[in-house]
Amino acid sequence: MPGHDRPTAYYDGACPLCAREIDFYRRQKGADQVCWVDIGDIASAHVAPDLPRAEALARFTVRDVDGSLVSGSEAFVRIWMCLPRFRWLAKLFEVQPFAWLLGQAYRLFLEVRPRLQALAARVETQGLRN
Secondary structure, three states: OOOOOOOEEEEOOOOHHHHHHHHHHHOOOOHHHOEEEEOOOOOOOEEEOOEEHHHHHHOOEEEOOOOOEEEOHHHHHHHHHHOHHHHHHHHHOOOOOHHHHHHHHHHHHHHHHHHHHHHHHHHHHHHHHO
């Protein structure tokens, strides 16, 4: 499996919204402490033996160094812990009630995500025309 000694972040590089966000994180100090895996072009049903592609596309997923999978807001906290600039945020959202609040915000984001993806795609398309 990728990144045995570091967390592995599975992201959808085909999604303009996701790609922008991950590009931002990949430019941060500490990003080399994460194995970044773009699953946008993976055609198989599974990204990893225990991670269906559909599940990885539906929610941001990270494999921790111990091999466990976390997704959603927990996955962001794992990534933020690797990035010195965001570590304070990770520590904040590891404790209650902040962890719960971040989880709720992520669930809300998932509801509006299709519209945001469409908007990001339109902006990207229009930007290419100009």
